[in-house]
Amino acid sequence: MPSTTQPASAKRKRLNPAEREAMIVKEAIRFFAEIGFEGKTRELASRIGITQPLLYRYFPSKESLIERVYQEIYMQRWNPDWDTLIPDRSRPLVERLIEFYQAYSHAVYDYEWVRIFLFSGLKSGELNDRYLSLIRDKVLRPVCEELRHMNKLPSTDSIEIKEEELELAWGLHGMFFYRAVRHFAYNMPIVANTDQAITNDVRLFLAGAPAVHKDIVERAR
Amino acid sequence: MPSTTQPASAKRKRLNPAEREAMIVKEAIRFFAEIGFEGKTRELASRIGITQPLLYRYFPSKESLIERVYQEIYMQRWNPDWDTLIPDRSRPLVERLIEFYQAYSHAVYDYEWVRIFLFSGLKSGELNDRYLSLIRDKVLRPVCEELRHMNKLPSTDSIEIKEEELELAWGLHGMFFYRAVRHFAYNMPIVANTDQAITNDVRLFLAGAPAVHKDIVERAR
């Protein structure tokens, strides 16, 4: 039974508002990632080492704190350098994709990110939409375009990307992201060498894609 | 504001206990799949069209009802016929894997199953362990064995399945399951032809596996 009061040893401390707010947000992210958004404000406060009403000096409601957690989590998970990485045809596609997904894994194979993303999706899915649109436009479509080029198929200008084709690229993304789900949601041990596993995924994907890609594009006519 | 009382039009109805219990469990599955396990007993009762205390005649606590939902959901999602499907070398491996994953999709591409599985994983992960062990032993290991055979590599008796190798098979499973996550957790539209998408996944996987599989097994020594 966690008490709402502080242990006598921890003396009351005044922080400047910016510091305290950062502290609250940081712990809120950790807390909601663990428990889910039904986590109670009293328990959160006790983890921070403050009293529950203090939260309401910094955020007008629990919902607004959750909103803030969303923002904080979604912000800056995308490195603008990646925009040009996948379409850069001066390098082999395998190399580009391996580099991208390894770099991306460093941003995204993260307890808090994965779990809050899942919780948010299961709750409403509204915020996930925006993020998945980003993935589609900045990763999956470029992958389809490069795949067309690699397999000497008509460019996406002449024949637009088909749903089924995009679904193929979602497959690569699924290999990648499901690893995070297994680890952070199902609590399974993570593979020893993540970079190697990603390398294998990409190699397998690119070696296998030609076997189905042509048929898909032809079915598109 | 849902009232706890019934509309006057709906007259009180006595069901025999077995029927009523089935009714409660069925709606509880739907309800917790939608809302999560923090869903309130009063709201559940109102959906069933009964009063909240009646739930407690059938289940001693909310937790025991959730336990029951777990059981109901995990029961009978595995068809014993599948045990012999993947290892049957009288047929081409592509064919076997396509048949298996299509059949499996009919059992598992399901709103209630996917969401309760995710909620349960995020909550404790205890029940998911059992299920994922099943997948590992009945799907992924057999896939690795068949892959060894197909690629003319040493059998799994002489060189045991390596973690990295199993991770490759998790990749195929990830393509498959992430599609369900996108649809049922993120609320994205599902691909028009699921069977075709699964066929593509399996073909790509088997066409691509040789490019990485040999290296993995050799690294194992």
Next chain:
DNA sequence: TACGTAACTTATCAGATGATAAATAACATT
């Protein structure tokens, strides 16, 4: 060292929530 600002705590509320006890009424049997 005194003083004022505001960060922080204590006290508390109103409504929600899981659970229990007692009252009611639907249905089977006679």
Next chain:
DNA sequence: AATGTTATTTATCATCTGATAAGTTACGTA
């Protein structure tokens, strides 16, 4: 039609929960 059983409801409790108001004290400044 009368009667007994029990499925179901009404009433209610103790605790929890998000949120507010009022009191307290740490700290910067003169």
